Amino acid sequence: MNEMTALKDPMVPAPFRIERVRKELSDTFTIDLVSAERRRPLSFLPGQFNMLYVFGVGEIPISISGDPADPETVVHTTRAVGSVTNAMWKLGVGQTIGVRGPFGTSWPVEKAEGCDVVIVTGGIGLAPLRPAIYQIMANRAAYGNVCILYGARTPEDILFRKELEKWRGQFDLQVDVTVDYATGRWAGRVGVVTKLISRGGFDPHQTVALVCGPEIMMRFAVEALAERGVPNERIYVSLERNMKCGIGFCGHCQLGGDFVCKDGPVFGFDKIAHKFAIQEL
Ligand SMILES: Cc1cc2nc3c(=O)[nH]c(=O)nc-3n(C[C@H](O)[C@H](O)[C@H](O)COP(=O)(O)OP(=O)(O)OC[C@H]3O[C@@H](n4cnc5c(N)ncnc54)[C@H](O)[C@@H]3O)c2cc1C
Ligand code: FES
Numbered sequence: 151m152n153e154m155t156a157l158k159d160p161m162v163p164a165p166f167r168i169e170r171v172r173k174e175l176s177d178t179f180t181i182d183l184v185s186a187e188r189r190r191p192l193s194f195l196p197g198q199f200n201m202l203y204v205f206g207v208g209e210i211p212i213s214i215s216g217d218p219a220d221p222e223t224v225v226h227t228t229r230a231v232g233s234v235t236n237a238m239w240k241l242g243v244g245q246t247i248g249v250r251g252p253f254g255t256s257w258p259v260e261k262a263e264g265c266d267v268v269i270v271t272g273g274i275g276l277a278p279l280r281p282a283i284y285q286i287m288a289n290r291a292a293y294g295n296v297c298i299l300y301g302a303r304t305p306e307d308i309l310f311r312k313e314l315e316k317w318r319g320q321f322d323l324q325v326d327v328t329v330d331y332a333t334g335r336w337a338g339r340v341g342v343v344t345k346l347i348s349r350g351g352f353d354p355h356q357t358v359a360l361v362c363g364p365e366i367m368m369r370f371a372v373e374a375l376a377e378r379g380v381p382n383e384r385i386y387v388s389l390e391r392n393m394k395c396g397i398g399f400c401g402h403c404q405l406g407g408d409f410v411c412k413d414g415p416v417f418g419f420d421k422i423a424h425k426f427a428i429q430e431l
Contacts (some may be wrong), residue, residue, distance in 0.1 A: 160397050163203045163248025166224060168241055174227060174309055178274060179239050180215065183224040186246055191221035195256030196281035197388060197416040201396045202226065203248030207237040211393045211411070213278035214252060218285055224249065227277035227309070253396045255416045257282040258386060262358035265384075266294040268350050270371045272301040272343050272363030276309045278388055278415075279362050283317070296323040297350045301343025301367070304329055305336040324351045343367060347374035354379035361419075362388040369426065372419060385419035387426075 158164075166183035173179050185192065192200075194214050203209040216225025230236045241247065259282050267286060271279050286293055298317065302308045308327060318325035326346045328339035339346070344367065359380050361371045368387050375385055391403035391410040398412035406425055408414065419426070 160250060160253075161395070163201070163209070163250050165246045166249045168243050168245050168247065169223070171239075171241075171243060175307055177231075178227065178229045178309065180225060180227045181238070181241075181247075182216070183226070183247060183249065184222060185224075189222060192224050192249070192252065193221040194218060194224075194252035194281070196259055196285055197257040197278055198252040198254045199278075199396075199415065200224065200226065200249050200251030201253070201393070202234075202238065203250070204234050204237045204241070205246070205248065208234040209248070209250075210234045211253075211390075211396060213388075213415075215277040215280045216284075218281050219288060227274065227280075229274045250396060253411055255414055257360050257388075257416055258358060258418075259285045262286075263289075263292040264294070264356075266296070266352040266357040268297045268299065268347070268352045268357055268359045268375075268380075270299045270343060270347060270359065270361045270363075270367075270375070272367040273303070273307065274309060275363030275367075275388075276300055279360060280310065280313075282360060287317070287323075290322055294356065295352050297352050298323065298325045299343055299346040299350055300325070300327045301346075301363070302327070302329050304331050304333045305338075306333065326350070342370070344370040344374045347371065347378060350378075357384060359385045361385065372426070382420035382423055383418060386416055387419055387422070388415045389417060389422075390415065 165186040167186045169184050170182040199211045199213045201209050202212050212226045215227040230239045332340045359375050361368050393411050394400045394402040396411045398409045403410040
């Protein structure tokens with residue numbers, strides 16, 4: 151948890167008002183929240199998450215997907231998969247959500263200064279990485295080559311499409327997008343995102359890799375990065391586990407000796423490589 155800026159009691163949700171709701175994809179939406187108390191900023195580090203409480207339904211962990219430079223607006227991008235996420239999507243502007251956080255570890259954005267950065271992500275995995283991309287772009291000169299390698303199921307499933315196009319158009323980073331299945335007029339790449347790693351424009355000897363997506367994608371991504379020569383200690387992955395408290399009390403998210411809510415969700419791969427070897431982690 152970021153001690154300087156977290157809400158006062160980590161177990162008591164603070165009321166946040168929904169300021170904007172955007173449909174991103176057929177099953178995915180983004181909500182902008184502002185503190186209902188005093189427009190209190192909620193500073194966070196890229197990769198951290200909040201526990202979001204839909205009153206009367208339940209509480210779930212969702213990564214923060216907004217810009218760390220704008221802590222007054224707390225942004226979350228969510229795929230509707232079950233009871234809480236679907237109830238959240240039904241809420242409208244002006245309604246209130248309970249927020250606890252921010253919790254968890256962050257992407258090593260500052261540690262990566264002076265290095266190349268490769269971001270490998272699939273599906274909604276781009277959402278927890280977007281704050282890291284914003285921070286890197288705001289301080290672009292501090293990094294070497296920056297590559298964003300993104301995979302979606304179909305062209306209709308490409309998240310933050312306009313931003314990906316904008317970033318690609320800036321000429322100071324490589325953005326490669328691929329889909330599993332081409333539909334409509336798609337003339338771009340087809341195939342799994344991990345295939346893009348072999349020709350990503352980064353120097354493996356001075357690269358930090360940030361990886362987030364479905365578990366199977368992360369396994370293959372880590373393998374492909376290792377084949378390129380990126381050492382485990384410069385590969386970072388973000389893990390998901392069922393969570394209740396979000397602060398290391400209840401044990402719900404335990405993974406061996408680690409609590410994903412407190413020791414993660416972002417882990418240096420060298421710290422968890424042995425656990426990653428277990429199927430269906
Ligand atoms: C640290 C962390 C960060 C997360 N960040 C995000 C985020 O930024 N955006 C986001 O959309 N989700 C994120 N998640 C996942 C999110 O918490 C779950 O999707 C959510 O808890 C599901 O709650 P529910 O009540 O809607 O679904 P439930 O009613 O609990 O589940 C309904 C059905 O959906 C399935 N299901 C549950 N979770 C998932 C999932 N992740 N993917 C596919 N199927 C699932 C269940 O197996 C079940 O069959 C994050 C999880 C963690 C641990
Ligand atoms: S969610 Fe309670 S210990 Fe992690």
